[in-house]
Amino acid sequence: MSNTRPNFIFIMADDLGYADLGCTGARAPVSPHLDRMAAQGLLFTHGYANSPVCSPTRFALITGRWQYRLRGAAEEPLTGRYRGDKIVGLPPQHPTLPSLLRDAGYRTALVGKWHLGYPPHFGPLKSGYQEFFGPLSGGVDYFQYTDSVGKRDLWDGETPAEDHGYLTDALSDRAVRFVEQARAGEPFLLSLHYTAPHWPWETREDHAESQRIGGRINHVDGGSLATYRRMIQQMDEGIGRVLAALEARGLADNTLVVFTSDNGGERFSDNWPFVGQKMDLLEGGIRVPLIARWPARIAPGGTSATPALTMDWCATLLDAAGVQPHAEYPLDGISLLPLLRDPAWNPQRPLYWRMLHRQQAALLEGCWKYLAMDGHEYLFDLGQDERERANLAQREPARLAAMRQRWQAWAAQMPPIPAEAQARLVFGDADIPRASH
Template identity: 35%
Template sequence: MKYLYFLLGALFLSMGAFAQSKPNIILIISDDQGYNDIGVYGNKVIKTPHLDQLANDGVRLTNFYVTGSGCTPSRGSLLTGRYPQRNGTFELFRNNMVDYGHNYTDYEYSVSPERILGTDLREVYIPTPLKEAGYVSGYFGKWDLGQLKRYLPLQRGFDEFYGFANTGIDYYKHERYGVPSMLDGNTPTTEDKGTYTTDLFENKARDFIEKHSGKPFFLYLAFNAPHGASSLDPDVRGLVQAPEEFQALYPKGKTKAEERKRSHMAAVSKMDDAIGNLLQLLKDKGLEENTIVIFLSDNGGTGVADNSPLRGRKAQFFEGGIRVPCIIKWPGTIDAGLVNNDFLSSMEIFPTLLSAAGVALPDSIVYDGFDMIDILKGKVKNERDEMFWEFRGEQAARVDHWKWMKRDSSEYLFDLSKDISETNNLVESQPDVVKMVKGKFANWQKSMAEAEPRGPFKDF
C-alpha cells in the first residue's frame, strides 16, 4: 500500500511539473501606435526603454502585418486567427453620429449599432482551446468585439475581465462621449473613475499574475494608449491624454499640432513604463524564463504617430496603416537580439500560442495563419507569401514582394523589396504583375464569399 501511495504521489508531482512546464503567455496590444513609435525601430526621440529591452531580449519583427487598418477587424483576427471576411467582423462596431456632435440618450445608445453589434458567437477565441491545457485566462483593457453580455470576454472563454467594450474612451472619466463604459466582469462600474486607464489596466494585470502565478496563465493586456480620447469636452476630444510626469519627458510644443504629438509620445512612454513594471514582476516571481511575451499594435498610427519610413496611416492600406511593430520574447526558445524580416501576420499568433501550449488547432475550423516559431528561430522557410485586405471599397494585396492597392479611383503597384515607402507607382510599367496580383485577390475574394457565413454584417 505504501508503494502505491508513493507511485500516486510521484504521478501527481510529475503532472504538476508538466503543467508548470507549459509557458505562461502575455499578449500586449497597443492602440494606434505607429510603426516607428518605438526607439528600437529607429525613433531617436520617443522614450520606450522597456520595449527596447524586450526587443533586445527577443526578436523584433520588421515585416509584420495586421488584417485591418482599423481597430475592430484587426482585433477580431488576432483572437480568431482568421481574416475579417471569414470571421464576419470586417467593419467597425461604432456610432458615427458622434462625429456630428450628437449626444445619445440612454435609450438611443442602448439600441445603437455600437451597442448591439458583436463578433459572431460561433467564432472560437484563443482562451477556449487553451482551457484544454489547464490555462486560466484574463483580459484587461479595450475589448471592441461587442458590448452585449453574450459578446463579452467572460462569455467568450476568458475567466477574468476588466475593461471597456466599445472603441475609445476618456482616459480618466472612462466615458465614451458621455457614456460610462468601464466593466468589471459583466457589471458596469464607475468605482475607478479618475484613474488613468494605463495605470488601471496595469494594476489589474499585476493582480492577475499575482493570483495565478502557480499555474499556466494567458494574460491579454489591451491598452487604449495611444488612441485619441473619445470625449465630449472639445479641449480633450481626439487628444491623446497623458500624465504630466510623462509629458514632462518632452519639450512643450509651439503649436497645437506639436502639443498633440507631445501628448501622443507621452502616452506611449507611460504605456512602456507599465509594460516595464509587468516585466519586472515576472522576474521578481521567477516567471520570466517560462513566459512568452508578445507585443504589437492593432493597426498603424494616426496623423500624430510616427509611421516612418512607411507611407500612410491608420484607416489606409498603405504600409503605414497595416504594417505594425511586433516584438516576441520566449526565453530558451527564441534567441535574444534577433531581427526578423519575414512576411508574417497577426493571424499567425493564434496557431503559434496553441502550439506553444501543446494544444492542437480545432479540426473543424479553417485558419488563415500558422505556427511561426520555427520561422522565427530560422529553422524553416516562411509559409506566407500572400495576404489580402478589403475595407469600405479599398482593396489591397501583397504577393511576395509585390503590393497592389486600389484606393478611390486610383491603382497602385509597389515593389516592397526596393520601395518600402511606396513612392514609386509601377502600375503602368508592370501590367503583367498587376494582372497576376489582381487575379490572386479575386480568388481570395471568392474563397471568402464561399466561406461559412458569419454575422453581424453578412446576409444569410
C-alpha cells in the same frame, strides 16, 4: 528549457505608429522597456496588422482566421451605437484563442480593450476569458472612461468598475496583479490590450484636459506631439512593471511575451518610412511594431524580415501550448514557432487585405504589393520602394493583372461585405476623428 507549458502575455497597443518605439526608429526616448524587450528577443521588421482599423484586427487575433469570415468585422469599427445589437459582434459559440486555451487548462484574462461587440449578446466572458477588466468599446476618456457616445465604459467582469484613476495605469496595475496571483502549475494567457495611445490625447498629468473636453473623446482641438509621446512612455512604464512581475515570480523564462499594435498610427504618430495611416492599406496603415520575447525558446538580439500577420499569433500560441484548433474552424493564420527558432524562416505565402473605406484591396507577395484604392490600381516593389511612391503598374502590366486576379480569387472565398454595413459607414461616427482625414 522547462517541460511545463508556456505562459503567454499578448500586449496590444492602440493606433501605435511603426516608428513610435526606439527599437523601430523613434525620434525620442519613449520606450526603454520595450526596446530592452526587443534586445532580449526577436524584432520583426515586417509585422503586419490584419486590418488598418481596430475591431477587424481584433477579430482576426482572437479567432486566428480572416476577420472577413465574421459579420461583425464588416463594421469599421464597432462604436457605442451597437449596444444591444444581436448581430454585430463575436458569436459566443465561435472558438477563440482564449476559449481553446481555457479548455486546455489555461487561466485566461483580458485586461484592456475588447471592442468585439456589446452585452448581453457578446462579451469577453462569453468568448473564453475567465477574467475581464477594461472598456468594451474602442477609445474612452482616460479619466472619465466615457466612450464615443458619452457612456461610461469601464468594467470589472460584468460589473461597472469604480474610479481607478488614469486608465493606462489602471490596466498596468491589473495586469501586474494577475501575474502576481498566478497559480503554481497553472499556465495562463494574459491579453493586455491598452487603449494608449488612441485619442483622446491625455497623459496621467492631464486630468484638467479630460475635464475640458467633457467626454467629447473624438475632439480635434487637443493633443500634441509631446503629449502623444508621453502616453507611449507611460504605457511602456506599465509594460516594464509587468515584465518585472514575471521576473519576481520566476516566470519570465517560460513566458512568451508579444507586443504589437492593432493598426498603423494616425494624427501624431510616426509611421516613417511609410506613407498612409490608420484606415489605409498603404504600409503606414498596416505595418506595425512587433516584438516577441521568450527566453526559453527565442535567442536574444534577433531580427526577422519575414512578414507576420496578427492572426498568426493565435496559431502560434496554440501550437506552443500543444492545443489543437477546432476542426470545424480551421485557422487561416500559421504558426510562427519555426520563425521564433530561426528568424530567417520564410514560408513565402501571400497576404491579403480588404477594406470597405475607400474601396481598398491589397495583396503582398514577397516584395511585390498590389494595391487598389479610390478606383485606382498600384503596383509597388517594396524591396526598392517602401514608401510606395513609384507605381509600376504600367511597367509591369502582366504582374499587375496576375496579382489582381489572385486577389479576386481570394476575395471570392470570403463573404461579401453586407449592404447594410456599407450603408452604415458614416465617418462622423467612426473610431477616428473626422479631421484626421
